[in-house]
Structures are given as structure tokens and as C-alpha cells.
Amino acid sequence: xxxxxSIQSKSFLGQEFLTWxxxxxxxxxGVIGPGETEVHFGGVVELAAPFGEAEEVTLRGENPAxxxxxVTALGEGKLVAKAQMRWIVDGVEWTxxxxxxxxxxxxxxxxxxxxxxxxxxxxxxxxxxxxxxRVFDAVHAEFxxxxxxxxxxxxxxxxxRDWVAAxxxxxxxxxxxxxxxxxxxxx
Amino acid sequence: xxxxxxxxxxxxxxxxxxxxxxxxQFAKALMRHAFVPIDPASDxxxxxxxxxxxxxLDEDLRWDRLALGPHxxxxxxxxxxxxxxxxxxxxxxxxxxxxxxxxxxxxxxxxERLRIAKALETEMLVAATPSTAIQEVWWNLPASTVxxxxxxxxxxxxMTDLFERTFGLKLVPLGxxxxxxxxxxxxxxxxxxxxxxxxxxLRVR
Numbered sequence: 001x002x003x004x005x006s007i008q009s010k011s012f013l014g015q016e017f018l019t020w021x022x023x024x025x026x027x028x029x030g031v032i033g034p035g036e037t038e039v040h041f042g043g044v045v046e047l048a049a050p051f052g053e054a055e056e057v058t059l060r061g062e063n064p065a066x067x068x069x070x071v072t073a074l075g076e077g078k079l080v081a082k083a084q085m086r087w088i089v090d091g092v093e094w095t096x097x098x099x100x101x102x103x104x105x106x107x108x109x110x111x112x113x114x115x116x117x118x119x120x121x122x123x124x125x126x127x128x129x130x131x132x133x134r135v136f137d138a139v140h141a142e143f144x145x146x147x148x149x150x151x152x153x154x155x156x157x158x159x160x161r162d163w164v165a166a167x168x169x170x171x172x173x174x175x176x177x178x179x180x181x182x183x184x185x186x187x
Numbered sequence: 188x189x190x191x192x193x194x195x196x197x198x199x200x201x202x203x204x205x206x207x208x209x210x211x212q213f214a215k216a217l218m219r220h221a222f223v224p225i226d227p228a229s230d231x232x233x234x235x236x237x238x239x240x241x242x243x244l245d246e247d248l249r250w251d252r253l254a255l256g257p258h259x260x261x262x263x264x265x266x267x268x269x270x271x272x273x274x275x276x277x278x279x280x281x282x283x284x285x286x287x288x289x290x291x292x293x294x295x296x297x298x299e300r301l302r303i304a305k306a307l308e309t310e311m312l313v314a315a316t317p318s319t320a321i322q323e324v325w326w327n328l329p330a331s332t333v334x335x336x337x338x339x340x341x342x343x344x345x346m347t348d349l350f351e352r353t354f355g356l357k358l359v360p361l362g363x364x365x366x367x368x369x370x371x372x373x374x375x376x377x378x379x380x381x382x383x384x385x386x387x388x389l390r391v392r
Contacts, residue, residue: 007364012386014363019389050386077390102197102362104338109193123256126325129194129334137366144370148380157387165391 012050015100017143018080023160025085026065032139035090039139041065043084044097047073056081071167074160089135103140108132196322196338199347199358200365201331209259209328210250213354217248220353222264225317230309232269235345237353238262240323261324263346266317270308278307322346333358 021032022041030038045064048056057073064070080100084107087094097106110128112121146152206212222236239245239253240262253259282303286295323336324346335346347358359365367381 003359003365006368007360007362010364010367010381010384011362013367013384016387017363074389075391077388079389099338100363102338102360103366104195104197106195106338107193108195114191119255122260123258126255126258126260126327130327130330130332133198140366141370144367145374148367148371148376148384150380153387157389160389161391164389168391 011101012079013144013147014103015048015050015079015081016147017103017140018083018098018100019074020143020147020156020160021085021139022065022080022083023163027159027163030088033142036088037135037139038086038088040086040088041083042086044082045070045080045084046082047078048081049076049078068168071164074164075168087132087135089132094132194334194336196334196336197343198361199333199335200361200369201326201333201356202359203356205328205331205356210254214248214250216353216355217250217253217261220349221246221248222266225266225268227313230312232267232312234264234266234317235349236264237349238264238321240321243321257327257329259326259328261326263322263324263342263349265320265322265342265345267320268312268315268317270311270315275304275308275311278311279304282307324350332361 021039022045024032025039025041030040032039042063042065043060045059046056047059047070057069057078059067059069061067082097082099084095084097087096092111094108094111096108098104099106108129110125110132112125112128146156217237220237222238223234225231225234237248238261239248240260243262243264245252250259253261279300283295283300287293322342323334325334326332333350335343337343337346343360350356350358364381367384371377371381
């Protein structure tokens with residue numbers, strides 16, 4: 001199998017990562033690790049069946065992760081395809097969107113004041129972005145450790161299904177502001 | 188963008204060995220693949236090459252002007268020019284109407300209409316002003332990573348192709364598969380688990 005074929009055939013791992021991250025975030029009140037890193041989903045969450053089967057669901061709102069529609073979509077086997085989220089790393093907040101298929105970042109802004117773009121300012125900016133990526137990769141590596149262990153992933157998915165089933169019965173959060181079926185968005 | 192605002196785009200891993208003193212070797216390579224504008228007289232529609240993102244009209248691509256600590260920040264300039272289909276159709280209608288006025292009742296064969304359309308398209312293309320886009324490429328040499336300020340598959344392909352032609356180094360996108368592959372290698376595990384991985388069925392029955 002060529003690397004291009006491998007990249008395409010395993011792209012579902014990115015959607016599974018976002019889905020696992022959303023579940024972890026909801027289960028643990030946002031605290032993900034390493035350290036005290038927090039992840040909170042908000043804004044837009046897009047869900048799709050793996051390998052792009054027809055129907056997609058786009059949820060928009062302050063807390064779409066708490067909505068009944070999200071629980072329903074997960075219960076139908078849909079995965080998080082793209083999501084906006086907030087990461088709090090060492091007490092500093094980052095907002096971004098992540099597309100599961102590629103793990104591309106969107107709208108990732110370093111927490112620094114606009115300044116004169118002199119070399120020192122630019123270098124600091126690059127360091128901050130790379131620092132965030134290291135934390136992102138560490139959380140992603142934690143997912144991969146679980147995902148690539150048959151027994152660990154079996155346990156994780158059982159907990160995720162139990163969570164979805166429990167939330168389906170109790171979810172009484174108000175629906176998100178807009179619910180679209182079949183929406184599609186560009187990266 | 189990388190140098191201002193927020194970053195939207197893709198990360199890549201650099202494959203291959205970077206020279207100990209890249210400045211000497213890579214500055215020449217950069218100049219060979221520097222941006223060259225579209226020749227207005229040509230029928231070329233696209234030009235792509237390296238620029239200094241902090242001074243895009245500056246032709247001096249010396250390494251020390253692009254370096255920022257362990258990083259090198261490059262600009263990828265893409266100029267495109269195209270003919271508006273609507274305007275081409277309008278001009279064609281105008282020319283055909285003139286022909287009909289000159290020779291009332293004479294039929295204009297299809298081949299002739301196509302020849303006129305092609306000539307008009309070339310004429311309009313030569314007169315068209317190119318639109319310019321700058322994307323940023325930020326290369327951390329010790330970490331062997333490249334950040335590119337676009338998620339477009341086409342632009343990523345064009346950038347990685349130009350990067351390889353310029354520096355002789357391949358770029359691999361840091362996506363779900365490549366990160367998983369690197370993870371299993373770092374953990375000293377074989378790729379069996381990754382090869383066997385199938386989509387998880389999370390349906391609740």
C-alpha cells in the first residue's frame with residue numbers, strides 16, 4: 001500500500017480522535033491532560049458517518065456537545081468530523097477548529113498582543129504555536145496509545161457507548177441554536 | 188497566516204537529512220525556484236515560486252534574511268490570471284454580431300466560431316491582470332517540521348512539490364495516519380495494530 005493510500009484509508013482515525021476527545025472532555029469536565037490541560041467543545045461541531053456516507057449533521061451553539069442531537073448522532077454511529085474548541089494550556093486559552101480527516105488546524109491564534117512584527121516578536125509567535133502543537137500532539141498520542149491497543153480501545157469504546165446510552169436517556173439540555181442536516185463546510 | 192492573525196493550515200514532517208550549514212546550499216536552491224512573474228505576452232495562466240513573506244517584492248532571498256532563530260520563514264507566491272467566462276461570451280456575441288452585419292444571411296461555421304472564441308480568449312488573457320496570493324511556509328529545521336498556511340489539497344500538493352524540487356527533501360503531511368505511524372515507531376511497536384485498525388462502530392444498539 002502506498003503512503004497516499006495509507007493516509008486515505010486511515011483518515012477515520014482523526015474523526016475517532018475528535019470523538020474520543022469530545023467524550024473525554026464531557027466526562028471529565030474538560031480536564032484532559034497532560035497536566036491540567038482543558039478542552040471544551042463549542043461553536044460548531046460537525047458529525048459524519050465514517051468514509052463520508054451521505055448524511056452529515058452540523059450543530060451550532062454555545063454548547064453543542066451537551067445537546068440531544070449530538071447524542072443521537074453518536075448513537076447512530078456518526079463521528080465528529082470537524083469541531084471548534086477551546087484549549088486551556090497552563091492557564092492560557094487557545095481557540096481553534098480541527099478537521100478530523102487531516103488534523104488541519106483552523107483559526108489557531110497565539111495568545112499574544114498584536115505588536116510590531118519584528119524578528120523577536122515573530123520568533124516568540126512561532127514558539128507559542130509550536131508549544132501548543134506539542135500539547136495537542138501529546139493528547140493525540142494518549143489517544144493513539146489507547147486506540148492501537150485492542151484491549152484498551154475495547155474498554156474505551158464500551159465506556160463511550162455507555163455514556164451515549166446514558167445521555168440519550170437523560171439529555172435534557174436545550175437544543176443548539178441551529179441544527180442543519182446534510183451541511184458541508186470547507187476547511 | 189503564520190506571521191499575523193491566526194493560523195489555518197497543515198503541518199508536515201520533513202523527510203531526509205538537512206545539511207549542517209543549510210544557508211550556503213539552500214540559498215542558491217531558493218534563487219533557482221524564486222518567484223518569476225507571468226510573462227504578459229504568454230498564454231500562461233499560473234506562476235508559483237518562493238518569495239520573502241516579509242518583503243514580497245524583494246528579490247534577495249539570502250538565507251539570513253529568511254531565518255528566524257531555528258526557523259526559516261518562506262513565502263509561496265501564486266499568481267493566477269483567468270478570463271471571465273461571462274465576458275468572453277459577451278465579446279464573442281459582439282464579434283459574431285459584427286460579422287453578421289457585415290455579411291447578412293451568411294452562416295458562420297462552428298469551426299470558425301471556435302477559432303474566434305480561442306483568439307478572443309488569448310487576447311483577453313494577455314490583457315488580464317494576474318491576481319496574487321501569498322501563502323506562508325515556516326520550517327523548523329532542528330524539529331524537521333513545516334507549517335503551511337493553507338488546508339487546500341491542491342496548494343499543499345503544489346507546495347510540497349516545489350519544496351522537494353528546491354531542497355531535495357520530501358514533506359509528509361502530519362495527519363492521522365502519519366502521526367499514528369510515528370507513534371508506533373516511537374513506542375518500538377510494529378505497524379501491525381495500525382495496519383489492522385478498522386473504523387470503530389460506536390452505534391448504540
